[in-house]
Amino acid sequence: MTTTTPHAATATIEAIGLTRAYGGKTVVTDMSFGVLPGRVTGFLGPNGAGKSTTLRLLLGLERPDAGHALINGRPYPELTDPMSQVGAMLDARSFHQGRSARNHLRALALAQGLSADRVEAVLDLVGLREVSRQRAGGFSLGMAQRLGIAAALLGDPAIVILDEPVNGLDPEGILWIRTLMKRLAAEGRTVLVSSHLMNEMAVTADHLLVIGRGRLLADCPTAEFIRRYTDPALYLATPEVARPALLEEAFMRLTAGSVEYAAR
Numbered sequence: 001m002t003t004t005t006p007h008a009a010t011a012t013i014e015a016i017g018l019t020r021a022y023g024g025k026t027v028v029t030d031m032s033f034g035v036l037p038g039r040v041t042g043f044l045g046p047n048g049a050g051k052s053t054t055l056r057l058l059l060g061l062e063r064p065d066a067g068h069a070l071i072n073g074r075p076y077p078e079l080t081d082p083m084s085q086v087g088a089m090l091d092a093r094s095f096h097q098g099r100s101a102r103n104h105l106r107a108l109a110l111a112q113g114l115s116a117d118r119v120e121a122v123l124d125l126v127g128l129r130e131v132s133r134q135r136a137g138g139f140s141l142g143m144a145q146r147l148g149i150a151a152a153l154l155g156d157p158a159i160v161i162l163d164e165p166v167n168g169l170d171p172e173g174i175l176w177i178r179t180l181m182k183r184l185a186a187e188g189r190t191v192l193v194s195s196h197l198m199n200e201m202a203v204t205a206d207h208l209l210v211i212g213r214g215r216l217l218a219d220c221p222t223a224e225f226i227r228r229y230t231d232p233a234l235y236l237a238t239p240e241v242a243r244p245a246l247l248e249e250a251f252m253r254l255t256a257g258s259v260e261y262a263a264r
């Protein structure tokens with residue numbers, strides 16, 4: 001494994017030896033990393049690599065078999081005002097299908113002691129005001145993603161965790177989420193986003209955590225990852241401005257032995 005960034009004291013998300021097994025199969029193994037504020041960190045891995053499981057462990061939705069995870073220095077269940085510290089979207093469609101978008105957000109705000117003003121603020125932020133009285137169950141995937149992000153941002157958290165936020169979106173939706181993630185990072189927030197879309201991560205993520213078969217394979221800036229894992233001849237032959245496009249090649253080379261469902 002390559003670690004070029006030491007676990008700085010300012011990491012707001014920390015995984016320390018996280019390990020999780022299902023039915024005797026270990027899917028996350030001794031995973032340790034720190035995520036820093038002020039940049040977008042991409043969490044990359046092939047299908048089944050353990051990305052979602054790791055995110056659930058960070059958020060206290062599952063208990064690790066070994067190791068632990070810290071959010072702002074504390075395990076998630078010990079956070080006093082969790083939605084104000086960390087906002088997450090793990091599954092865009094996890095809302096009550098019959099409720100309007102506004103009522104869904106109001107219920108979340110009420111449960112967390114957040115003001116109703118925050119509901120209006122996030123509706124504006126994600127561009128759902130016009131449709132906020134419509135039944136969320138009838139939303140398109142793009143609208144559902146926006147609602148999920150609105151819920152994640154309800155508490156104005158300094159840490160934002162998004163699991164595959166651009167999956168299935170049209171170019172306009174992808175551009176919107178990309179711009180939002182960069183803006184949140186520029187505001188000094190910690191942004192951790194999982195994806196298996198290389199082109200997207202190449203232009204969005206400043207830093208990468210790459211995993212394969214439940215193990216951390218790389219933890220370094222995106223540009224360094226590309227330089228390190230691309231075929232050297234190809235890297236040198238590629239103009240600097242085009243190098244983000246090499247992320248896929250670098251990723252494939254690094255994770256070649258870690259693909260769970262490869263065609264043989």
Ligand SMILES: Nc1ncnc2c1ncn2[C@@H]1O[C@H](COP(=O)(O)OP(=O)(O)OP(=O)(O)O)[C@@H](O)[C@H]1O
Nearest residue numbers: 022023027045046047048049050051052053054196
């Ligand atoms: N609740 C569960 N019970 C049993 N096995 C599980 C459970 N959740 C995940 N797994 C298994 O753990 C492994 C890692 O799954 P996980 O969803 O974390 O990977 P992922 O990297 O997010 O994959 P994808 O990109 O396909 O969503 C997979 O083999 C998956 O089948």
